[in-house]
Amino acid sequence: MLAEALPSLTTDITRGATVSDLEQFRAETRAWLEENCPQSMRTPARGFEDIYTGGRTPEIKHPDQKLWCDRMAERGWTVPTWPAAYGGGGLDKEEAKILAQEMQRISARRPLDSFGISMLGPALLQFGTEEQKKEHLPPIVRGEIRWCQGYSEPNAGSDLASLQTRADDQGDHYIINGQKIWTSYADKADWIFCLVRTDNSGSKHEGISFVLFDMDQPGVTVKPIKLISGSSPFCETFFDDAKALKKNLIGEEGKGWTIAKYLLTHEREMISSFGTMSRESLGQRAVQTVGADASGRLANGVLRQNIAQYQLDALVFAYTMARVGDEAKAGQGLGAASSIFKYYGTELNKRRNELNLAVQGEAALGWEGEVYDGGQLSRDWLRSKGNSIEGGTTEVQLNIISKRVLGLPDA
Amino acid sequence: MALVLNEEQIMLKDSAAGFLAEKAGVPQLRALRDSGSEAGYDAAVWQEMAGMGWAGIAIPEEFGGLGYGYTGLGLVLEQVGRHLSNSPLESSVLVAATLINELGTEAQKQQWLPAIAGGEALLSLALQEGPHHAPEQVTTSARREGDSYVLSGSKVLVLDAPSARHFLVVARVEADGGLSVFVVPADAAGLTVERRSMVDSRAAGALQLDNVTVPADALLGAAGEAGPALERTLDIANIGLAAELLGLSAEAFERTVVYLQERKQFGRIIGSFQGLQHRAAELFAELELARSIVLKALQAIDEGADNLPQLASAAKAKLCEVAQRASNEAVQMHGGIGMTDEHEIGFFLKRARVAQHTFGDYNYHLDRFARLGGF
Numbered sequence: 043m044l045a046e047a048l049p050s051l052t053t054d055i056t057r058g059a060t061v062s063d064l065e066q067f068r069a070e071t072r073a074w075l076e077e078n079c080p081q082s083m084r085t086p087a088r089g090f091e092d093i094y095t096g097g098r099t100p101e102i103k104h105p106d107q108k109l110w111c112d113r114m115a116e117r118g119w120t121v122p123t124w125p126a127a128y129g130g131g132g133l134d135k136e137e138a139k140i141l142a143q144e145m146q147r148i149s150a151r152r153p154l155d156s157f158g159i160s161m162l163g164p165a166l167l168q169f170g171t172e173e174q175k176k177e178h179l180p181p182i183v184r185g186e187i188r189w190c191q192g193y194s195e196p197n198a199g200s201d202l203a204s205l206q207t208r209a210d211d212q213g214d215h216y217i218i219n220g221q222k223i224w225t226s227y228a229d230k231a232d233w234i235f236c237l238v239r240t241d242n243s244g245s246k247h248e249g250i251s252f253v254l255f256d257m258d259q260p261g262v263t264v265k266p267i268k269l270i271s272g273s274s275p276f277c278e279t280f281f282d283d284a285k286a287l288k289k290n291l292i293g294e295e296g297k298g299w300t301i302a303k304y305l306l307t308h309e310r311e312m313i314s315s316f317g318t319m320s321r322e323s324l325g326q327r328a329v330q331t332v333g334a335d336a337s338g339r340l341a342n343g344v345l346r347q348n349i350a351q352y353q354l355d356a357l358v359f360a361y362t363m364a365r366v367g368d369e370a371k372a373g374q375g376l377g378a379a380s381s382i383f384k385y386y387g388t389e390l391n392k393r394r395n396e397l398n399l400a401v402q403g404e405a406a407l408g409w410e411g412e413v414y415d416g417g418q419l420s421r422d423w424l425r426s427k428g429n430s431i432e433g434g435t436t437e438v439q440l441n442i443i444s445k446r447v448l449g450l451p452d453a
Numbered sequence: 454m455a456l457v458l459n460e461e462q463i464m465l466k467d468s469a470a471g472f473l474a475e476k477a478g479v480p481q482l483r484a485l486r487d488s489g490s491e492a493g494y495d496a497a498v499w500q501e502m503a504g505m506g507w508a509g510i511a512i513p514e515e516f517g518g519l520g521y522g523y524t525g526l527g528l529v530l531e532q533v534g535r536h537l538s539n540s541p542l543e544s545s546v547l548v549a550a551t552l553i554n555e556l557g558t559e560a561q562k563q564q565w566l567p568a569i570a571g572g573e574a575l576l577s578l579a580l581q582e583g584p585h586h587a588p589e590q591v592t593t594s595a596r597r598e599g600d601s602y603v604l605s606g607s608k609v610l611v612l613d614a615p616s617a618r619h620f621l622v623v624a625r626v627e628a629d630g631g632l633s634v635f636v637v638p639a640d641a642a643g644l645t646v647e648r649r650s651m652v653d654s655r656a657a658g659a660l661q662l663d664n665v666t667v668p669a670d671a672l673l674g675a676a677g678e679a680g681p682a683l684e685r686t687l688d689i690a691n692i693g694l695a696a697e698l699l700g701l702s703a704e705a706f707e708r709t710v711v712y713l714q715e716r717k718q719f720g721r722i723i724g725s726f727q728g729l730q731h732r733a734a735e736l737f738a739e740l741e742l743a744r745s746i747v748l749k750a751l752q753a754i755d756e757g758a759d760n761l762p763q764l765a766s767a768a769k770a771k772l773c774e775v776a777q778r779a780s781n782e783a784v785q786m787h788g789g790i791g792m793t794d795e796h797e798i799g800f801f802l803k804r805a806r807v808a809q810h811t812f813g814d815y816n817y818h819l820d821r822f823a824r825l826g827g828f
């Protein structure tokens with residue numbers, strides 16, 4: 043029988059901090075941000091390329107980016123909720139919410155965004171040894187090491203567990219041979235978290251190991267791949283006797299699949315948040331570009347309906363993220379709803395980008411030179427197509443809902 | 454306010470589910486239909502509901518209700534949707550009591566609300582005149598004559614009309630003026646009530662008002678000034694209907710998933726076909742979205758939020774869309790058996806369309822949502 047998302051009894055959340063502690067925290071945070079957030083960082087980042095990602099040789103679009111990151115990192119506020127012992131801010135949920143609100147108040151952008159923060163960190167916190175956490179988490183917080191994700195291979199995409207990159211045991215290290223593909227920012231990353239096969243004898247889910255290694259070594263070569271959006275954010279990655287120290291094996295040898303899946307849930311969470319990125323009313327913008335009829339309605343009724351449907355779904359999706367968050371805080375719900383986020387959020391984001399094109403018309407199709415928005419609109423539109431592929435495709439997400447939530451049998 | 458239910462609300466929801474499953478489920482609906490019930494519901498069951506306080510859930514305590522708010526009423530309505538339970542809970546409580554509470558004078562509230570909360574008074578709103586919900590186009594007239602008003606016009610889709618004892622008739626005192634609402638007894642001279650059995654086996658009715666004379670104090674509130682209260686009432690009514698549609702859609706979906714897990718063709722459980730799996734998974738996602746907007750909109754009523762009109766139209770439009778998809782997919786995925794009267798799934802399809810239409814369908818509310826959004 044279908045598990046009805048019947049909430050259990052509400053438990054009062056007991057928090058350590060009192061209201062006045064929180065008010066004081068807010069006041070201090072506000073003052074600190076006022077003093078330390080450079081003016082230039084009080085504007086939203088323009089597209090993916092404008093986000094500061096750190097690393098040994100960071101890509102700097104604006105000199106204040108590094109300054110802002112360093113100042114925030116000093117307090118651990120680049121990753122506010124990670125434990126202070128690993129360089130994080132050590133904030134509880136309420137405090138982190140206040141920090142986010144205060145940053146939003148002055149339109150401060152996030153100082154640092156990286157795969158280390160959104161993907162590897164949560165997995166290390168869950169599965170890493172104390173030593174591994176101490177070694178790898180602080181450089182992530184400080185934006186010193188940039189990570190990439192070595193999961194997909196030419197013949198292992200949706201069917202990730204069939205991956206064949208092999209790691210041979212050499213005592214204190216592994217020697218790795220094989221190929222990864224679609225490795226985002228492999229050409230810019232310093233380290234890789236990588237799925238390798240340490241054993242071929244069992245089922246495909248067994249014998250996978252989760253290892254970390256430095257990209258700066260002779261056995262690693264990367265070849266950028268150009269995307270339809272014109273940029274080259276991902277690569278083919280080749281391993282030819284690359285070396286990974288055994289102390290950087292996360293979890294047990296051969297048990298990497300569990301870690302891989304855990305990390306994927308965090309990746310999907312990050313990707314699904316794109317669905318709620320824009321608060322702007324497309325409908326009102328369309329009135330500017332298309333015009334209104336005598337009753338004030340958008341002049342093209344078909345476009346109007348498409349936009350209204352999108353805006354309705356985007357609004358309701360945002361309430362759904364809020365509801366699931368509130369239920370989790372109250373100890374209610376079975377988390378079934380969160381399984382829809384990746385699928386729904388990315389499909390919504392694609393709809394928004396298509397509507398952007400429809401609303402701006404000819405202007406949106408410009409590519410280079412003196413064109414509307416410097417061609418960013420069309421690039422964003424093209425890039426959005428990848429949202430429902432990366433991190434597990436829409437079809438794969440629907441398979442997961444069918445099986446895990448609805449209990450429908452395998453084909 | 455956090456988008457979660459508290460302990461009391463969860464208990465209310467569970468007890469409503471238990472009661473309705475036993476006393477007012479689809480088998481009872483079928484029996485009422487087949488016996489040609491005039492009211493379309495069981496009056497004894499209604500008295501039990503009132504006895505449990507349901508008729509007064511959202512009525513303020515000073516007027517004999519529980520003062521428990523619309524979120525509570527919405528939770529009961531969601532269960533009503535799951536079980537397709539017929540009763541005056543919508544016509545008399547969700548709609549009529551709300552309008553009196555929003556529009557009536559102190560004395561009128563004292564006169565009507567305690568009686569509605571007790572389940573004795575049965576009132577129903579008489580608003581719609583044409584094939585579509587269009588409150589701004591009401592033409593029924595109310596002519597002032599001395600100490601009376603004289604009403605003429607016609608109405609359709611008056612919910613539970615055969616059993617209602619009074620109607621809240623929306624009319625205009627001045628042809629180009631604002632709206633007014635009058636309490637008209639069902640047995641008033643010049644009033645004809647024609648029973649219309651609907652596709653969902655509920656009884657609605659058409660009213661013909663032919664110079665119906667009512668005393669001046671039958672006017673709720675002030676003449677020509679009912680517009681805002683009526684709009685708020687309709688927002689609340691649509692959120693309540695959205696809650697009912699949520700329960701209905703979820704139940705139809707869950708029954709369908711059970712069928713997908715049982716039925717075999719080609720030597721396999723049909724739920725193993727990916728063509729069906731993905732449609733079911735998409736519907737699951739839509740239902741999760743539907744649940745969020747219904748709760749948000751119910752809370753907005755109780756909080757007195759200013760964006761209630763947007764949230765009401767968002768909730769009704771979304772739930773019309775989801776209910777239509779869920780009820781259509783339910784029949785399709787049941788195959789031939791889904792088309793039979795003997796199987797219960799068809800009842801969900803039928804009730805869905807009437808609830809969708811009532812007080813404005815998808816087209817009406819998506820248009821309104823866009824208009825309120827400035828485009």
Ligand SMILES: Cc1cc2nc3c(=O)[nH]c(=O)nc-3n(C[C@H](O)[C@H](O)[C@H](O)COP(=O)(O)OP(=O)(O)OC[C@H]3O[C@@H](n4cnc5c(N)ncnc54)[C@H](O)[C@@H]3O)c2cc1C
Pocket residue numbers: 190191192193194195196198199200201223224225226227276428429431432433434435436437438441
């Ligand atoms: C922008 C972008 C960034 C990426 N970054 C990274 C990265 O940093 N690191 C990394 O490791 N990978 C990355 N990827 C790879 C991504 O995870 C894979 O592309 C994805 O898992 C799909 O695999 P595939 O490309 O082999 O497609 P395939 O698996 O071959 O899929 C092709 C089509 O078949 C469908 N399909 C496959 N199996 C099923 C099934 N069982 N049921 C129904 N339909 C099915 C898919 O949904 C898809 O529509 C990135 C991809 C993109 C687009």
